[in-house]
Amino acid sequence: MRVVAALGGNAVSPRGEKLTAEKQRENIKGAVQALVKIVRAGHDLVITHGNGPQIGLLALQNDAYDRNNSFPLDILGAESEGMIGYMLEQELESELGEEPEVATVLTQIAVVEDDPAFADPHKFVGPVYDEEQAQQLKDERGWSIAKDGDKWRRVVPSPAPQKILDLKVLQLLVAHKIIPICIGGGGIPVVQHSDGSYHGVEAVIDKDAASALLARQLDADALLLLTDVAAVYENYGSSEQKAIAHMTVAKAQNFDAPAGSMGPKIQAAAEFAQHGDFSVIGCLDDALAMLEHRAGTCIR
16 A cells, blocks of 8 residues: 655644754654554555744744844755654664665645735744734734734745645655655745746645645555544544544535644545545554554545
């Protein structure tokens, strides 16, 4: 079975945890322990991953160097893809040896300039600020800002992924039974000029939407959206919450879930399930059990 496994940022870097190199290695080692079970069960694996905590750290380091000449988000995204991909690749190779081989691909994804998301930035990125700091950065840099809890953060557009520019490379790797690590943080968002050239844009593509697109275009059998919760729940957070084992595509498309958390995962899972075999949302540690329909929420 060909499986695309999408690692959520919080699955690799738990909420509230200090973002040191040592901690990231420790967490990635744990993630790899779950993923190699899929490989050892005889399945072909493709790995995608989030980058929220890492790109926030890079943004802080960026500001510390030169606030007035900071690197744009597309370059920070590429940096985070390389950083996380390197650690994942190293741990996978330590576990699996030389067979199968592993390759990290910095993945560019085309979006369109007239995507409505550019007129409605709402994706939180980077560190938190108090209101005065946030307003100053808004004035200095032309940022959009929004309240996140009791603090303020930058918000950027989250356009829909249209085309994976490195798809042929990924298809070649998969055909040769090489494990690709790709679509980090939703991929590097780029737009095309009239002359055919591309350039990066200040945006963040939803990682789960990009993973669903990749899974379709690689003719995957299953899409696993791996996070830090065991399943999708009805009445989540209440005394009546109940895990959902199975959902139809129609139910998933109409399921009421928060836009900033489980909502995009459910929509991405439903999108793939319309074209592939099935999607499962659940806990990283249960990855193989999810594939075998023993854990998580299956959408088909």
